[in-house]
Amino acid sequence: MQPYTADGLKDEIARRLQVDKGQKLEEASPKDVYYALASIVHGEIMPSWNKTQQKYKDKKAKQVYYLSMEFLIGSLIKSNLLNCGMLNQTIEALRKMGFHPEEIFAQEQDAALGNGGLGRLAACFLDSLSSLDYPGHGHGIRYRYGLFEQRIIHGNQVELPDYWLKDAYPWENRKEEEAILIHFRGEVHMFKKNDGSLEFKHENTDKVMAVPYDIPVVGYQNSTVNTLRLWSAEPYFPPEENEGQEDDFYHDLEHQHSIEQITGFLYPDDSNIEGKELRLKQQYFLVSSSIQNIIRQFKENYQLPLSRLPEKVVIQINDTHPSLGIPEMMRVLMDEENLSWDAAWKVTTGAFAYTNHTTLSEALETWPVEMTEGLLPRIYMIIHEINERFCRDLWFNHKEKREEIPQLAVIADGRVHMARLAIVGSFSVNGVARIHTEILKNQEMSGFYSLYPKKFNNKTNGITHRRWLLQANPGLAGLITDVIGPNWIRRPKQLISLMKYTKDRPLLEKFASAKQQNKQALANFIHQRTGIAVDPHSIFDVQIKRLHEYKRQLLNIFHVIYLYNELKDNPQLDVVPRTFIFGAKAAPSYYLAKEIIKLINTVASIVNYDKDVKDKLKVIFLENYNVSLAEKIIPAADISEQISTASKEASGTGNMKMMMNGALTIGTMDGANIEIHDLVGDDNMFIFGLSAEQVMDYYRHGGYSATDIYNTDDRVKRILDQLKLGEFGSQEIEFKDIYYNILSHNDPYFVLKDFEPYMEAHEIVERTYRDTYSWLQKSVTNIAYSGKFSSDHTIQQYATGIWNLKQFKEKE
Ligand code: 8GP
Numbered sequence: 001m002q003p004y005t006a007d008g009l010k011d012e013i014a015r016r017l018q019v020d021k022g023q024k025l026e027e028a029s030p031k032d033v034y035y036a037l038a039s040i041v042h043g044e045i046m047p048s049w050n051k052t053q054q055k056y057k058d059k060k061a062k063q064v065y066y067l068s069m070e071f072l073i074g075s076l077i078k079s080n081l082l083n084c085g086m087l088n089q090t091i092e093a094l095r096k097m098g099f100h101p102e103e104i105f106a107q108e109q110d111a112a113l114g115n116g117g118l119g120r121l122a123a124c125f126l127d128s129l130s131s132l133d134y135p136g137h138g139h140g141i142r143y144r145y146g147l148f149e150q151r152i153i154h155g156n157q158v159e160l161p162d163y164w165l166k167d168a169y170p171w172e173n174r175k176e177e178e179a180i181l182i183h184f185r186g187e188v189h190m191f192k193k194n195d196g197s198l199e200f201k202h203e204n205t206d207k208v209m210a211v212p213y214d215i216p217v218v219g220y221q222n223s224t225v226n227t228l229r230l231w232s233a234e235p236y237f238p239p240e241e242n243e244g245q246e247d248d249f250y251h252d253l254e255h256q257h258s259i260e261q262i263t264g265f266l267y268p269d270d271s272n273i274e275g276k277e278l279r280l281k282q283q284y285f286l287v288s289s290s291i292q293n294i295i296r297q298f299k300e301n302y303q304l305p306l307s308r309l310p311e312k313v314v315i316q317i318n319d320t321h322p323s324l325g326i327p328e329m330m331r332v333l334m335d336e337e338n339l340s341w342d343a344a345w346k347v348t349t350g351a352f353a354y355t356n357h358t359t360l361s362e363a364l365e366t367w368p369v370e371m372t373e374g375l376l377p378r379i380y381m382i383i384h385e386i387n388e389r390f391c392r393d394l395w396f397n398h399k400e401k402r403e404e405i406p407q408l409a410v411i412a413d414g415r416v417h418m419a420r421l422a423i424v425g426s427f428s429v430n431g432v433a434r435i436h437t438e439i440l441k442n443q444e445m446s447g448f449y450s451l452y453p454k455k456f457n458n459k460t461n462g463i464t465h466r467r468w469l470l471q472a473n474p475g476l477a478g479l480i481t482d483v484i485g486p487n488w489i490r491r492p493k494q495l496i497s498l499m500k501y502t503k504d505r506p507l508l509e510k511f512a513s514a515k516q517q518n519k520q521a522l523a524n525f526i527h528q529r530t531g532i533a534v535d536p537h538s539i540f541d542v543q544i545k546r547l548h549e550y551k552r553q554l555l556n557i558f559h560v561i562y563l564y565n566e567l568k569d570n571p572q573l574d575v576v577p578r579t580f581i582f583g584a585k586a587a588p589s590y591y592l593a594k595e596i597i598k599l600i601n602t603v604a605s606i607v608n609y610d611k612d613v614k615d616k617l618k619v620i621f622l623e624n625y626n627v628s629l630a631e632k633i634i635p636a637a638d639i640s641e642q643i644s645t646a647s648k649e650a651s652g653t654g655n656m657k658m659m660m661n662g663a664l665t666i667g668t669m670d671g672a673n674i675e676i677h678d679l680v681g682d683d684n685m686f687i688f689g690l691s692a693e694q695v696m697d698y699y700r701h702g703g704y705s706a707t708d709i710y711n712t713d714d715r716v717k718r719i720l721d722q723l724k725l726g727e728f729g730s731q732e733i734e735f736k737d738i739y740y741n742i743l744s745h746n747d748p749y750f751v752l753k754d755f756e757p758y759m760e761a762h763e764i765v766e767r768t769y770r771d772t773y774s775w776l777q778k779s780v781t782n783i784a785y786s787g788k789f790s791s792d793h794t795i796q797q798y799a800t801g802i803w804n805l806k807q808f809k810e811k812e
Pocket of ligand 1: 115118119121319358363649650
């Protein structure tokens with residue numbers, strides 16, 4: 001890519017404005033400037049993009065396709081500038097032009113095509129694939145509406161549609177000529193061919209066009225540009241069809257609308273299944289377009305028999321949502337390419353690999369047989385046959401498993417079990433953190449693990465340090481480079497060299513000042529957004545993630561209420577001032593999660609204005625938590641709240657992001673917290689609460705008694721009674737459902753059980769924070785060890801351990 005100087009860029013922006021819009025620079029709005037800039041960057045990317053694709057083709061490189069219903073890519077302008085090596089010049093150019101760079105970057109609306117962890121992970125993986133020169137692409141859905149926009153009105157979450165495509169999206173290229181036809185419904189007819197084999201014809205189908213929109217995925221200053229291909233559903237007009245009849249007009253309109261609905265919106269559920277036919281349609285739409293596309297490209301580019309496809313193609317499915325890709329590949333290979341069942345099965349199971357992201361039972365997808373069969377008759381036939389063959393194999397070749405067949409069968413109880421389909425049809429099954437993989441192997445999927453021990457493997461999640469440190473926290477990143485040089489940017493594990501400096505007091509001061517600047521910036525932002533002034537010298541205690549009972553935002557707010565009660569009892573109490581910062585969206589249909597949001601906001605509205613509390617305690621709920629907001633909050637965090645009920649959080653990735661930005665974790669031994677603990681130890685984080693074994697043991701034996709704790713711990717009793725008596729809230733028992741969920745439903749997520757240890761851990765946090773020097777040492781230690789959680793490391797492990805993929809460093 002051609003290096004731009006700041007002045008060169010400035011001139012080029014002015015020229016574009018003139019040529020494209022007939023505008024003078026002085027007349028241009030921030031949005032005009034953003035579009036001019038994005039078009040320059042896109043122009044820079046294009047040649048490398050074409051070259052990369054051509055190289056893969058010429059060298060017949062093996063490629064990985066990451067299939068996902070979600071890609072939470074956020075905003076791309078800054079990361080594209082960074083990866084193109086243009087960020088600094090752009091900032092300088094914009095300043096010279098009299099603009100505030102952040103204001104220009106903020107013109108891009110986040111592409112919120114995901115819910116949470118799973119979607120963001122997919123985006124981090126794409127960044128690492130390109131940055132490490134791996135031939136790897138994403139396939140997803142171009143939802144017209146992304147994850148809802150959250151407003152908080154009178155403490156309640158209100159959802160607004162996220163029409164992110166309202167303004168043109170400058171990073172996408174529509175590729176109409178590569179559209180693919182998708183078939184739903186219809187009938188399957190069976191014929192006997194001359195050689196005695198069967199032929200299946202799928203006829204009278206509802207046809208939909210899948211039109212791809214390509215987004216470049218730019219590697220970090222390496223000229224590699226891979227592709228994120230997002231499919232959009234459009235009506236199909238057969239070429240031979242005559243002009244529509246007048247009276248068909250309204251019918252056609254309705255038809256068109258129902259087709260466009262397929263890629264209309266992202267289901268807003270996180271860790272929950274949504275048993276709707278439209279969701280099943282979306283899943284098939286994604287996999288059918290992707291698989292047909294992958295096979296077409298393989299045939300065009302490799303000139304190899306399809307039996308050799310697994311040598312050149314690997315398909316990673318992001319949770320079970322794309323597992324219909326397995327029967328879809330079978331369909332294409334058998335019905336369109338004339339492979340036998342056995343040959344097609346060998347190719348399919350040689351190409352697919354499955355990642356599991358959650359063990360929550362409510363997230364395990366199953367689809368009713370009638371729905372699947374009605375919508376996808378040919379696919380259902382194939383799933384049925386996969387199931388028959390699998391069960392037969394169990395019956396005859398694994399006699400010890402005969403009893404377990406109902407728990408293992410792909411079709412059981414009138415439903416298709418997607419995780420079982422994914423396991424049977426893939427050569428690899430991985431969890432996303434060590435403990436999670438162990439739980440899969442030994443509990444949730446133990447029946448399959450004993451059948452196929454070699455399929456199971458762990459790949460602990462990661463995050464791209466380019467977005468989450470280099471881009472989001474330039475102050476800290478610059479300081480790190482001053483201290484250890486720039487090599488950590490390409491080799492993030494080299495952050496470990498920072499360990500040499502943990503006793504260097506003047507240097508620690510500089511780390512403190514970088515954090516302080518970020519805290520000041522966040523305090524300004526909070527003030528501007530909410531009108532509330534927070535003390536930038538208070539502890540910034542942060543919990544940002546989807547709202548779910550298992551993530552236990554409730555435990556956090558109980559701690560806040562406890563501190564508030566203490567201060568009310570004794571306003572002179574000597575405490576380190578704290579600012580609790582929350583960001584969380586709840587699934588629109590998740591009642592208790594929404595009640596918890598309301599509770600947090602209600603507590604905030606009382607605490608923040610109570611004179612007794614002064615500035616010792618503030619509670620901030622930042623609405624509409626998304627990638628861009630995370631980029632503002634994470635660099636300013638002192639404390640990272642990772643307090644899920646042990647065994648429930650598969651991995652977590654926010655824990656890694658905050659660690660990398662020097663926050664100290666308070667957390668349970670769950671998900672990747674355990675691996676953070678392996679690295680930094682008890683001295684550098686605050687571990688508390690039940691272990692996963694203890695939690696699972698309680699579940700096996702009917703839980704513990706929440707009422708006992710209520711009756712014996714005065715602090716707990718007081719908090720719950722305050723909820724019950726309406727002390728927080730305008731009506732009596734406003735939060736009765738939270739109250740009853742804990743006491744009558746016996747606290748399914750162990751909030752009361754972990755309350756005492758959590759309070760103790762927070763006391764240790766406070767004592768530690770008072771010793772600034774020791775805190776800074778711990779903070780730098782966390783940064784130093786965080787390189788292990790770069791998604792570059794994770795992707796290397798996928799590439800060598802699952803994909804057998806080579807870095808493509810070929811220079812021209
Ligand atoms: C999340 C897990 O909850 C989280 O622990 C993990 O870090 C992340 O995936 C990435 O592996 N799971 C989901 O986001 C999830 O299951 N979402 C689907 C229901 C949409």
